[in-house]
Amino acid sequence: MSLAAKKVIRDGLWTNNPIFVQVLGICSTLAVTNNLYNTMVMVLGVTFATAMGSWTLSLLKDLIPRKVRMIVQVLVLSFYVIIIDILLRAYQPAISKQLGPYVGLIITNCILMGRAEAFAAANKPGLSFLDGIMNGLGYGWVLLCIAAVREFLGFGSLFGIKVTGASFTPWTIMVMAPSAFFLVALALWGANTYKAKAEAKSKAGAGAGKPGAANPGAAAAAKR
Amino acid sequence: MANAPNVGLIPLFLASILTSNILLSNFLGTCSFISISKDFKSSMGLGVAVTMVIGICSAVCWAVLRFIIEPLGIVYLSFIIFIIVIAGVVQMLEMIIDRFSPSLYMALGIFLPLITVNCAVLGVILFMQIRSYNFLQSVVFGFGSGAGWWLAIMLLASIRTKLDANSAVPAGLKGTGITLITIGFMAMAFIGFSGMIAVQ
Numbered sequence: 001m002s003l004a005a006k007k008v009i010r011d012g013l014w015t016n017n018p019i020f021v022q023v024l025g026i027c028s029t030l031a032v033t034n035n036l037y038n039t040m041v042m043v044l045g046v047t048f049a050t051a052m053g054s055w056t057l058s059l060l061k062d063l064i065p066r067k068v069r070m071i072v073q074v075l076v077l078s079f080y081v082i083i084i085d086i087l088l089r090a091y092q093p094a095i096s097k098q099l100g101p102y103v104g105l106i107i108t109n110c111i112l113m114g115r116a117e118a119f120a121a122a123n124k125p126g127l128s129f130l131d132g133i134m135n136g137l138g139y140g141w142v143l144l145c146i147a148a149v150r151e152f153l154g155f156g157s158l159f160g161i162k163v164t165g166a167s168f169t170p171w172t173i174m175v176m177a178p179s180a181f182f183l184v185a186l187a188l189w190g191a192n193t194y195k196a197k198a199e200a201k202s203k204a205g206a207g208a209g210k211p212g213a214a215n216p217g218a219a220a221a222a223k224r
Numbered sequence: 225m226a227n228a229p230n231v232g233l234i235p236l237f238l239a240s241i242l243t244s245n246i247l248l249s250n251f252l253g254t255c256s257f258i259s260i261s262k263d264f265k266s267s268m269g270l271g272v273a274v275t276m277v278i279g280i281c282s283a284v285c286w287a288v289l290r291f292i293i294e295p296l297g298i299v300y301l302s303f304i305i306f307i308i309v310i311a312g313v314v315q316m317l318e319m320i321i322d323r324f325s326p327s328l329y330m331a332l333g334i335f336l337p338l339i340t341v342n343c344a345v346l347g348v349i350l351f352m353q354i355r356s357y358n359f360l361q362s363v364v365f366g367f368g369s370g371a372g373w374w375l376a377i378m379l380l381a382s383i384r385t386k387l388d389a390n391s392a393v394p395a396g397l398k399g400t401g402i403t404l405i406t407i408g409f410m411a412m413a414f415i416g417f418s419g420m421i422a423v424q
Binding site for chain 2: 074079082085104177178189190
């Protein structure tokens, strides 16, 4: 169990990161990444919805007929998104207004359906919950990095607090849509290059390193 | 219900295609956009399907919003209701196309179920709700956004067929990376239209 949990944590945050590897769910959240605070709210929302959705669907997996599986998944997920929306409206009305339709769009964020289908449909509720959290966070840290760059260069501030001097000229492009695409691409490029290097290294030192690296996965599969 | 914004239909149509393109300025529908745009023919099919679904769904959802959700005061349930309407419309469209045009069904068949979870559809409907468009504006906005998405995917697919044959792209950037950068450049080009018409 703990080995499986460790694998889930590593997969979500890095090996199978929703943005770098699965390239999922970038739709609805790119739009809010020009501001760190909004990004954080979105990331927390996505993490909550993915985790709770995966947990619920994993509990229900034996009860749902295969034919209506998709629609049940969407309904369960939209239930959690509605909770987020109501909470935001009540406690953070300004943020809710700024995010506008993007809170509702968490429903169609591919990560939610992707994890429900790929993981929760075949795993225990506890592990599915962890998988949801880790995927949300794996998605979150990448987006927060992007948001930090965009807010810093675009407004000269971090979390709305001015950090640059008066002489700083904001980069207008960072506030607009194209920069989000460029930054995600750059992050992806960096991650891919790093991975390729790490792989080459592990291949070079194959003798001792390889069995150790292959084992956790196999053990996790056996425990299931 | 708040009053509909005072926007002409033709400017609204052009704006939803060019200046506030649903994909390039609002980032909606990026997932399927990246995975499908590898292939020109599939892009065409998906573009047609998305345009049809968004157009029809925005009309149906407008009616549902106006005659069911608002009179009953269940605005908090609107996400679930919209999703059900979209899924229903997609399912019905699938059956109708299958019945009347099997060849079109063969071409579009695999894409239709995907559209239920395409963020562009729900996104357009939520924008329509927030901006409180009237019926004609909703329909025009729906079809315009769909057409904008279609235009964007066709442009990207044609660029990608050239780009993928080019081996000068660094290894780490191949595939999704370079596609995202291409989309970024397209988005910059589309910003050039924004002086023409502005509808928000």
